[in-house]
Amino acid sequence: MPPAAGTPGGWRARWHEIIFEAETRGGKAFDVALLGLIVLSVVAVLLESVSSIRAHFGRQLRLAEWVFTLVFTVEYAIRLAVVGKPWRYARSFFGLVDLLAILPSYLSLFFAGTQSLIVIRALRLLRVFRVLKLAHFVGEAQLLRAALRASARKIIVFLGTVLTLVLIIGALMYLIEGEEHGFTSIPQAIYWAIVTMTTVGYGDVAPGTVLGKLLAATVMILGYGIIAVPTGIVTVELAHAQRAPLSTEACPQCGAGGHDGDARYCKACGARL
Incomplete structure (x- = not known):
């Protein structure tokens, strides 16, 4: 009652x-x-x-x-x-x-x-x-979140690899260009490597030697490939994720939403819906 x-x-x-x-x-x-x-x-x-x-x-x-x-x-x-x-x-x-x-x-x-x-x-x-x-939009959001969670470890490993590359490239550019071309320190050179690898290209620091320009061109080309990697990881996980119809009903105990359409109990706290 x-x-x-x-x-x-x-x-x-x-x-x-x-x-x-x-x-x-x-x-x-x-x-x-x-x-x-x-x-x-x-x-x-x-x-x-x-x-x-x-x-x-x-x-x-x-x-x-x-x-x-x-x-x-x-x-x-x-x-x-x-x-x-x-x-x-x-x-x-x-x-x-x-x-x-x-x-x-x-x-x-x-x-x-x-x-x-x-x-x-x-x-x-x-x-x-x-x-x-728009429950189907809520379902799509849940699907995307599940894919991001599943790909989190792969992306972390990938980012660790990128940070290692950035550190090495920055040190190489500092060694090649030196302070006379604006690379006043290794951190400054690492900043340049990040800006270049992400294809942002502010242009505030630029190599002046032939060897430095060759390294910069390599980093630019490498950047395009690196940007595509996390996109591919998430895309694969999205393809593997399972779709399930969701309702807009909120739990009366904890307020959680996003339950399956046929759910009788809250997936967060176990209370009856």
Whole structure:
């Protein structure tokens, strides 16, 4: 039997349905209103960074930022209150995003300039996939995350190899060019090797000798091949990943989402859905 309307479990269940679920009319209205507030808060931060606008509307924009912060603070507190396991939700991805969305405003009271980090709130817009019932997009995100996790070790080994190459190439270029051509130290030469190998090519440091230019050309060609390696690793893992239909239902205990379409229990905490 569901909890009575006047009991603590009753109000928690009602608020959980509104805040965490997107299938009901109230839940969808809440999420749409929340997304609108997030967009407005990010726009306010962007506008405040423009000096001409800040000079005329700085006070109003800062007031708006604090209003948004207070609203999001209350919303975060309610989210923790209505889930059965608030600490688990607080450590989840969206729980951390919700916390990071309000921290910059409070940190700005002690550290000037940190209010610019409020743009982190844009990450909360990821909820739009759940609000619009785009469960297949959520499934694609889970698929990509699984592929990245599976390829993490290969990519780490690959990056270790690249860092070793960069160190050797930097030392060689420092030996070949020397300080008279701008390679004033091995770290400076390593910086050049990274910029060249990634095909960025700032041009602030360039070899002047024939041997140095030959080494630079080799590094440039090598860079194209190196860039393709992690892409291939992730592509292979994506091909091997298993697809499964996902629902937009959130766990009433920990708030976790991304469950299989036929799931009856939460994959994060084991609670019944």
